[in-house]
Amino acid sequence: MALREEGAPGTAMAVAGALAARGEAHVWFWRPPEHTDPADLPLLDTEEFRRALSLPAERDAAAFVRSRAGARQALAGLFGLDPGQLVLGRRACPGCGDGSHGPPRLVVPYLPLVLSMSRTAGACVFAVGAGSAIGVDAEALRPVRPAAMTDPDLTPAERRHLAALPAGPERDASFHRIWTRKEAVVKAVGLGLSGTELGLLETHPARSGPVRVIHTHRGRTTAWTVEDLPLAEGVAVALARPAGPAAHGPVYRHADH
Incomplete structure (x- = not known):
């Protein structure tokens, strides 16, 4: 069944509107665990779960899982939402229009926000902002x-x-x-x-x-x-x-x- 984009609850939409009005950005930083935290797994979608299983190194899989679960938890905490109900996807690539490798976005619920993620050895970073785009990188x-x-x-x-x-x-x-x-x-x-x-x-x-x-x-x-x-x-x-x-x-x- 295809997912349907849905509007966010009133409180979350109000917080997002205030963030946009002030031109804010929020950036989260985590040190990923050496091993996958089982509590993070229910927050992943099917494709993310498959990707985590495909990573040969346990440390890489743990960092990937933490980054995706952490992003949902960050959004949930900022906007008063249930992290288990959040769906992440991608925007279409502005170069070729392909939706499989564009910038990340929050699909459900809909909020007027832009997202960016980065992982490096020993660090995960996630950014949320107002405006038309945002990019974050960690090395x-x-x-x-x-x-x-x-x-x-x-x-x-x-x-x-x-x-x-x-x-x-x-x-x-x-x-x-x-x-x-x-x-x-x-x-x-x-x-x-x-x-x-x-x-x-x-x-x-x-x-x-x-x-x-x-x-x-x-x-x-x-x-x-x-x-x-x-x-x-x-x-x-x-x-x-x-x-x-x-x-x-x-x-x-x-x-x-």
Whole structure:
């Protein structure tokens, strides 16, 4: 039986409307468990359950399950809903129109919100916002190989910035700042990495942010406000929202370490 999109209860719709009016974004951070929590499994849909079973590493499966269950619990807590009744799906890809790999969305109940998710080693991040789009990306900090300094996905200015830094933690952090800013933007755009020439996406890593990042695809140019979120030690996180009023509201952080 096909799922039908339904309106949200009045309280949830009112909260969503207030969030949109203030241009808010909410970002949740979790440290995933080493093993799948059985309490999370009933919150997954059939396809998510199958995907979790297909992951060969228990740690990866546990992180995937926690991210999907955690997203429902976050939405439920924010809007006063039952997490077991929430249905997550995807928006159509803006590049090809395929509904199987577009940005995530809340299907049931309907609320005028945009969503984004990210997972990395030891971290899950989920973002909810007002406006037309939102993108979040997290990357666990790790040593950067010298070859990465000439990566074609970096702009000339980004390569010069990294080359001017001494090898070590400062350079590693700056590289991951660049990468999370790029990924946050392409997630917000909805095209993903394959739909973007990353080497043309200038992230201004020398600036602490927020920064304005310009994205162009097939002649269409969009502008994004991108900021770094210090949610946890050892993890770089960036949030992208459309440049303009939708990116001027506060960002509320919900960290569960």
